[in-house]
Amino acid sequence: MSYQREILEKPEWWQQLDEYIREQKLNNQEHVQSALIPVLHHIQDTFGYIPAKAINHVAQALGVPTSYVEGVASFYSYFSLTPKGVYTVAVCMGTACYVRGAQAVMDQFCSQLGAAPGETTNDGLFTMQCARCLGACGQAPVVMVNNKIHAPVKPEDVSEIVSMYTAKAREEVPA
Amino acid sequence: MAEKISLTIDNIPVTVEPGATIMEAAEKAGIRVPRLCYHPSLSIQGSCRVCIVEVEGMRNLVASCHYPAAEGMIVNTRTPEILRIRRDIVELLLDNHPMDCNTCERDGNCELQRLANSMGIRERLFEGERKEYEKDLSSPAVIRDPNKCILCGRCVRVCGEIQEVAALAQVNRGYKTVVMPAHDAPFMETVCVGCGQCINVCPTAAFLEKDATQAFLKAIEDPEMIVVSQMAPSVRAACGECFGLAPGYAWEGEAFAAMRRLGIDYVFDTQFGADLCIMEEGAEFVKKFKEGGPLPNITSCCPTWIKFAEQFHPDMIKYLSSAKSPMSMQGAIVKTYWAEKMGIDPSKIFSVAIMCCTCKKFEAQRPELGVNGLPATDAVLTTREFGWLINHFGIDFNHLKPEPPDNPLGSSTGAAAIFGTTGGVTEAALRSAYFMLFEEDLPDDGIDFLAVRGLEGVREAVVDFRGTPVRAAVASSLSNANTVMDKLRAGEKYDWIEIMGCPGGCIGGGGQPYAGSNNIPLDPALLEQRACALYNLDKGRTLRRSHQNPDIQKLYEEYLGEPLGHRAHELLHTFYYPRMPLGVRPQEAQEK
Numbered sequence: 001m002s003y004q005r006e007i008l009e010k011p012e013w014w015q016q017l018d019e020y021i022r023e024q025k026l027n028n029q030e031h032v033q034s035a036l037i038p039v040l041h042h043i044q045d046t047f048g049y050i051p052a053k054a055i056n057h058v059a060q061a062l063g064v065p066t067s068y069v070e071g072v073a074s075f076y077s078y079f080s081l082t083p084k085g086v087y088t089v090a091v092c093m094g095t096a097c098y099v100r101g102a103q104a105v106m107d108q109f110c111s112q113l114g115a116a117p118g119e120t121t122n123d124g125l126f127t128m129q130c131a132r133c134l135g136a137c138g139q140a141p142v143v144m145v146n147n148k149i150h151a152p153v154k155p156e157d158v159s160e161i162v163s164m165y166t167a168k169a170r171e172e173v174p175a
Numbered sequence: 176m177a178e179k180i181s182l183t184i185d186n187i188p189v190t191v192e193p194g195a196t197i198m199e200a201a202e203k204a205g206i207r208v209p210r211l212c213y214h215p216s217l218s219i220q221g222s223c224r225v226c227i228v229e230v231e232g233m234r235n236l237v238a239s240c241h242y243p244a245a246e247g248m249i250v251n252t253r254t255p256e257i258l259r260i261r262r263d264i265v266e267l268l269l270d271n272h273p274m275d276c277n278t279c280e281r282d283g284n285c286e287l288q289r290l291a292n293s294m295g296i297r298e299r300l301f302e303g304e305r306k307e308y309e310k311d312l313s314s315p316a317v318i319r320d321p322n323k324c325i326l327c328g329r330c331v332r333v334c335g336e337i338q339e340v341a342a343l344a345q346v347n348r349g350y351k352t353v354v355m356p357a358h359d360a361p362f363m364e365t366v367c368v369g370c371g372q373c374i375n376v377c378p379t380a381a382f383l384e385k386d387a388t389q390a391f392l393k394a395i396e397d398p399e400m401i402v403v404s405q406m407a408p409s410v411r412a413a414c415g416e417c418f419g420l421a422p423g424y425a426w427e428g429e430a431f432a433a434m435r436r437l438g439i440d441y442v443f444d445t446q447f448g449a450d451l452c453i454m455e456e457g458a459e460f461v462k463k464f465k466e467g468g469p470l471p472n473i474t475s476c477c478p479t480w481i482k483f484a485e486q487f488h489p490d491m492i493k494y495l496s497s498a499k500s501p502m503s504m505q506g507a508i509v510k511t512y513w514a515e516k517m518g519i520d521p522s523k524i525f526s527v528a529i530m531c532c533t534c535k536k537f538e539a540q541r542p543e544l545g546v547n548g549l550p551a552t553d554a555v556l557t558t559r560e561f562g563w564l565i566n567h568f569g570i571d572f573n574h575l576k577p578e579p580p581d582n583p584l585g586s587s588t589g590a591a592a593i594f595g596t597t598g599g600v601t602e603a604a605l606r607s608a609y610f611m612l613f614e615e616d617l618p619d620d621g622i623d624f625l626a627v628r629g630l631e632g633v634r635e636a637v638v639d640f641r642g643t644p645v646r647a648a649v650a651s652s653l654s655n656a657n658t659v660m661d662k663l664r665a666g667e668k669y670d671w672i673e674i675m676g677c678p679g680g681c682i683g684g685g686g687q688p689y690a691g692s693n694n695i696p697l698d699p700a701l702l703e704q705r706a707c708a709l710y711n712l713d714k715g716r717t718l719r720r721s722h723q724n725p726d727i728q729k730l731y732e733e734y735l736g737e738p739l740g741h742r743a744h745e746l747l748h749t750f751y752y753p754r755m756p757l758g759v760r761p762q763e764a765q766e767k
Contacts, residue, residue: 052358059357065341066357074346
């Protein structure tokens, strides 16, 4: 989790979060609590999950009880309270993808990354996930990495996808 | 004014104000729709679906607690189909609930049990997956057992809406939903103030007070220990309810008699401590009043209010009276003055306090309240635990003859009795402060300060002190405390503020008897009756001003010297500090 840990320690990031919260408060003056969801999205998008420290910070800044912030963050499946990788690999296991061999693709990802569905790799780069239908059945089997669709994916394509994102991480993420 | 709405419920025509729910309309027609998550003092959640009814012409059954009544509506609350569906709903609530009723603390007092019984559930057709969570035993006041929780959400609402502590929330979703503090932190490390209102409103045993009966029984068994008791004013106004007696009476002598039968060696009274508290807090107020500040003087008897203030109103700590609570004063006097007088080693005294309050268990553990390295109070039993012990010992409470407490620490005036209800401390303090200022008692017809009585959340009164107005505010429940603190910050001038953490004051405490089968927890009518019992006690006493208590006068002569004197300061006063526990509830006011 080195990547997330590093950002968490940067005061600039917290300043930037405060600015974002201020902006959202202005957008939701009638009902400040409504700023909570966009702020949680912002944190989720940065870290790939919502750290406890950020929950406390948001509660203070918005004047929403900490327990309520956690209640909201834990309710929506989009938000995660446990660390997630920089890249979430969602292999579609919907009917169409499944009959076109999604299980083999999933197995290949899992064995290559050493992480079962729901788990995160030790380097904090990848989280494996099962997805239900992604709405691209015509291109099955479909794999979604963060917001990017890869389709169709055969088991032999997996190592290329993995090395592509590993290389990308080297560029984007401070070592 | 909008027109009234007429509808028919179970063939009974009924007329209600616009905005009324079907449940409210049904109540007007004399029909009590079964309910679970609904509570009249809390917001509507509509999650349990027990209160479903049929509205003719509608496809689905509706939850009557939140569905508004409409003109011409025809409602059926008890068709065979509804009764069957309602039974299934309760059965599904039971299906992942532990089947340990016989060993559960709330056996016989459980709302879920009563509900299941009235639904006619005689076997369990559904066997669902069981939850397995660890109990949270970290707090000395309140313990949490998520395995017993049925997610009605009453605790979350009472904590957020009535107390504005918001320690609890429903976290996760679906089957995995748990009621917990932020980050699932141990209660002790959260903003929980230990008021115990979650216990009062919980239909099951998901929240309970931390047990002190075992420690008490051990002390009773120990031949070397001298067990000394005290009882809060509000306990006598409620303990009889544990035995099915109707509220409105103060079981004072009966409770003292029961304590002797439990094997307690010396039966004293927290009301003595209350009189003592008035001497110190009254003197403190008079001193501030004469010297011009810092005013207001804010009361410090209530431990939930103290923890709440330390967390959410640290800027107000400077106004808090430094006087300890009656319980802790009494405990300190027992282990010093009384122990010396009796020639007893204080370390051989087991001081037990019977309280209406769960947070007193927390207060008893505050290290700064100890005396000479010993805790001032060794164990705190709630009214419920006291009731349980009486049953455990096979004492027939209903036929006990009243007995007086032991002296000298058992005597009290009428002023001390009303400590148990909101506004009582203010009234008691005004009576004695008047005397301290003018060396003359208030005339008897001026002794009742009716303006500070009642159950409204915030009450204000201006009392004339021979030409000088004393502005007093009285609040009960912590949301009302927030209201008063915000007004104070906004520049409102007060000389005296009394805050009690529970609705109605200590009579509505988190350790009071559970609501009976026909009652609802926190019922204002019940609180009124308990308050009435205390006001009657006050009226019946010859001495109604704390400074008139002869044993208090003797205590100052023999031991303490003057109120606020050196020794009094050492034994009867304390200090507070800001707390920032995990997940502190932020205050908009603090940002300004």
